[in-house]
Amino acid sequence: MVQTGIAAAPGIVIGKAVVRQEKQLVVERKKIDSGETARETDRFRHAVGLAASELVGIKEKVRQELSEEEARIFEAHLLVLQDPEFVGAIEFLINQELLNAEAALTDVRDQYVQLFASMDNEYMRERASDLQDVSNRLLKKLLGVKDDSAMEDGEPVVLVVHDLTPSDTAQLDPARIKAFVTNVGGRTSHSAIMARSLEIPAVVGLSDITERVTSGTLVIVDGLEGTVHIDPDEAVIATYEAKKQAYEQQKALWAKLVHEKTVTRDGYHVELVANIGSPHDASQAMENGAEGIGLFRTEFLYMGKDRFPTEEEQFAAYKAIAQTMGSERPVIIRTLDIGGDKELPYLPLPKEQNPFLGYRAIRMCLDRADLFKTQLRAILRASEYGDIKIMYPMIATIGELRKANEFLAECKEELQREGISYRQELEVGIMIEVPAAVMIADQLAREVDFFSIGTNDLIQYTMAADRMNEHVSHLYDPFHPAVLRMIHHVIKAAAQEGKWVGMCGEMAGEPHAIPILLGLGLQEFSMSATSILQARHLLAQLDAGQLRELAMHVLTLESGAEIKAYVKEHVLDVLQR
Incomplete structure (x- = not known):
């Protein structure tokens, strides 16, 4: 079967x-006497302390054995235990409704999980899973049930x-x-x-x-x-x-290719770089043969905290990555991309019906000069220690790009006045993830040093389809002719101005997509570190010159399924013979 x-x-x-x-954790629901509320509250708080200690241990284990990014999952769990609304609601039921701690916890848990799980926002749906996990850990402490995860x-x-x-x-x-x-x-x-x-x-x-x-x-x-x-x-x-x-x-x-450059069969060199979320991840990228960092998601410096990171904290993180990668490997740092599916507990944002189309990323940063300039100053200072580049997310208009560059120029002037050095030739680029940016790519290309195509959002916006919505997820197709034609348009517009183009969405590491992207002229492929060696092995077998004809042909096909089948038959299957 x-x-x-x-x-x-x-x-x-x-x-x-x-x-x-x-x-099944069996919870007895019972009323307590008013004189027992203090004891029951203390019992609940003791369980919170035990759960927090366990989570700290798990977080450190994950940090050491996996990465900082995975460890932040458990920082989010710890934040649940510190959330005054969540904890306060449970203690309210104990003290005002005279419920035992187990019943109060399950009532509050069920209320929050049902609320979050029903939302369209991916971040909030994940928060439901986090709340369920944390609540079950707390419940086991209250019931005296041993955690048998191992x-x-x-x-x-x-x-x-x-x-x-x-x-x-x-x-x-x-x-x-x-x-x-x-x-x-x-x-x-x-x-x-x-x-x-x-x-x-x-x-x-x-x-x-x-x-x-x-x-x-x-x-x-x-x-x-x-x-x-x-x-x-x-x-x-x-x-x-x-x-x-x-x-x-x-x-x-693949493992033998760790220290090799990425060169196609006909001698065309492309950069294979990594997407990372923390300084620790840069080491993993090096171990997997990355030729640089194509996307550092700086929002992870802001998440799992109760305040904004300082300029010094950000400077230390950016410097550490630059030093890990060395002066010969580029490091592209994306400025803060909060909003949409990523929220900060200490940054209240307006509740929006369509947060992915709302107040997020560069739109918020241009309104918050204090936050934006703190980050830009830290990036500029760290640029002395490696080949750092700046990338703005979610650019939709040339006005946004110019305003962002005005803030950058102000930061450069401030550092000069303060006698602080930075890399003078630092490159500045933008993410192409909004269809409007695709259509004015010729204008944007005149004012940037590079483009990086963020396919995760670009596909979503182009197809008007939330990839996490099971009813329309079939429309979220990286191989849809409209998506491929947009990528082709961006690469052509950049080439006319002598600018290079990379891609930092998940599509960059997809084996069926790599031959097409190479044929379209993509110069940098940024992906998860664990995908790099497989991609390098594939690229070494491909002829970039021959694939230009294939890429032009697939742009004429009518569906993503037809395009994938064509690549499989004419490229991937041929390589297997």
């Missing part, structure tokens, strides 16, 4: 399943479970859990992100896999295709043994 889900983390595993059924020692297994919280995933032992499959989840969930960092193959969103598999059953998890084979016959096992061996050989081949 074959079940199809979502490929969340790559790899192939053949092994026996262990089905972990969720244990598996007992034994032979390596495939974990089959309804869902994995970020806490569960962070505590998985890759030596024991060779793969996991779940009923629910998506590729962008926190658990999927951590599975990729841990290099544990995973398939999620299988609906009822826990009902179809019993412990001890042999299963095959294909994290490349997103399939799970239950109780396969010998022929299927043999096929997947060969596929697994081929994949492992491929990984070994």
